[in-house]
Amino acid sequence: MLPDVQALPDRRGVSLDEVGIEGLRYPLLIADGQGAKRETVATIDMSVSLDAEVKGAHLSRFVEVLHTWRDEVASDSALRLVEDLRTRMGSSSARVRLTFAYFLERQAPVTGARSFSEYQCALTASVSTANPVLTLQARVPVTSVCPCSKAISDRGAHNQRGYVTIEVHPVGPGELWFDDLIDVAEASASSPVYALLKRPDERHVTMAGYDNPVFVEDMTRHVALALRDDPRVNRFRVRVVNDESIHNHAAYARLEWTDSATGGDA
Template sequence: MLKDVQNEKDLRNIPLKHVGIKNLRYPIIVLDKKNKIQHTVADINMFVDLPKDFRGTHMSRFVEILNNFHFKIEPKTIKEILDDLKKSLNAQSAKIEISFPYFLKKEAPVTKIESFLEYKCGFKAYDNDKKYNFYLVVEVPVQTLCPCSKEISKYNAHNQRAKILIEVETYELIWFEELIAIAEHSASSPLYTLLKRPDEKHVTENAYENPKFVEDVARDVALKLKEDKRIKWFKVEVESYESIHTHNAYACVDSLTL
């Protein structure tokens, strides 16, 4: 028998809130609204609490438990993963963070040529004996065009890529696609992977006719999320990679401030 060092008694009398593994690259299968499932590769963080009298946790068990679910990751299985973590590691609480590229096929606005666009999606969940919290996360690339620049400039207005990060806690199922649509409709313009000249003309002119600060985008997203009765809590962050500044522009709102 090999000595179990992790289970040695620790006399420093300090409990740890989170111990576990970070940045595990792992193949997963997630639900896709149109195609039912989508295969992707995730970055996964998994943690449990550690009582004050245990020296360490058993790191191998985190991956062993994940393996038991045969790569399928969805809200139901995430709760089961956390339950198994607590049971296997004698923990009172467990936490998981999963982030992965999620691809949707998207039509160009004029020519209707299709191409895939990558979004960054994920899940977060925390479970203890008293409460379970589960969150959906999407990060959506968009375009913003500055209203001030348009107003004061004779010829044009500066525009740039931006990203919208939405995190929600819900009462029932919401698809990534729904949150992505809210984000894209709240920006000056969506982004596309493949555009021909007629498409470029449309996107450029559409953004010019729809100028927005990051503050505008954050508020417009928040209004749409607030109207959705399936959403219990939300947070919105908008960051614009400014084209005429060396810094980024940023705005944030969550439902507790409304």
């Protein structure tokens, strides 16, 4: 029998909040909002709490648990994954964070040409003796036309690429998914960003954006109103950044909100 050093007792009387692995790159199948699964490669952090009398955690078990759940990652299964990890490690709490590229097929607005758009997303799940906590995050590229530039210019208006980052604590697993956050973010902007546009599409996007100018403040408020009125949302953060096209700086706005009826318990 090989010695199990991690299982040896520790006599220093110091418990640890988190012990685990981070930066692991691993292939996964992520559920999408259409009932299908999408292949991606995630960067993964996994941790558990460690009691004072235990010397170390068995790090190999983190990857074993992840491999078991690799083909069925969704909001409800993520909580079961973390509970499986907590139980196998004999810990009072566990946490997993998955960061990955999430691809959705989009149609160009006029020609209907299809292409995939990429969104950077993250799923964080934790369990303990308290309520389980689930967090969804999506970083969505958008286009915005400056209202001030449009108002003061004889011709045209400057526009720029921006990013809307939404982090949400849903009321319960399965209530909300990344597709919902992406839709809210894109609706807040002058225009979505597309991977493929033919000439009629480009014309449409340019004029539609010009007819819908927004500041970062406007986009942040649009997102806040949509999420605040969504009964599936417990609390959220939104941050909008524009990489300004005619300034040597970025512009941003940020907001946090918690449902006062629930106190933000996720």
